[in-house]
Amino acid sequence: xxxxxxxxxxxxxxxxxxxxxxxxxxxxxxxxxxxxxxxxxxxxxxxxxxxxxxxxxxxxxxxxxxxxxxxxxxxxxxxxxxxxxxxxxxxxxxxxxxxxxxxxxxxxxxxxxxxxxxxxxxxxxxxxxxxxxxxxxxxxxx
Numbered sequence: 251x252x253x254x255x256x257x258x259x260x261x262x263x264x265x266x267x268x269x270x271x272x273x274x275x276x277x278x279x280x281x282x283x284x285x286x287x288x289x290x291x292x293x294x295x296x297x298x299x300x301x302x303x304x305x306x307x308x309x310x311x312x313x314x315x316x317x318x319x320x321x322x323x324x325x326x327x328x329x330x331x332x333x334x335x336x337x338x339x340x341x342x343x344x345x346x347x348x349x350x351x352x353x354x355x356x357x358x359x360x361x362x363x364x365x366x367x368x369x370x371x372x373x374x375x376x377x378x379x380x381x382x383x384x385x386x387x388x389x390x391x392x
Contacts, residue, residue: 261390319375326373
């Protein structure tokens with residue numbers, strides 16, 4: 251039976267949890283996640299965990315913050331004057347925003363703080379600063 255190696259395309263069922271056991275994502279109610287190892291589409295710790303698995307193997311892995319979404323970066327917090335927001339917008343902590351750059355690129359932010367005249371937005375990934383736990387099941391090696 252073959253094992254997963256670099257450059258393989260695989261299908262994996264997963265359940266991602268925080269250290270406190272709270273589930274933040276799972277593929278169990280949908281199609282398994284399909285990806286090619288080495289393309290950098292997933293966090294490094296997830297890809298490493300799949301290496302050497304065989305079809306139908308199951309395991310639970312702990313992925314430290316430095317192999318997940320990294321530490322929270324203070325420089326990704328920005329103050330935005332409320333006057334710059336759409337007039338019909340009611341800012342709330344946790345609300346997601348998208349900012350478009352002059353080159354057409356999009357940047358995702360979450361509102362981290364709401365003040366009387368400004369908000370503070372956070373450009374970090376929502377799971378930055380967290381160690382993660384994944385239950386994995388290798389479904390297929392293509």
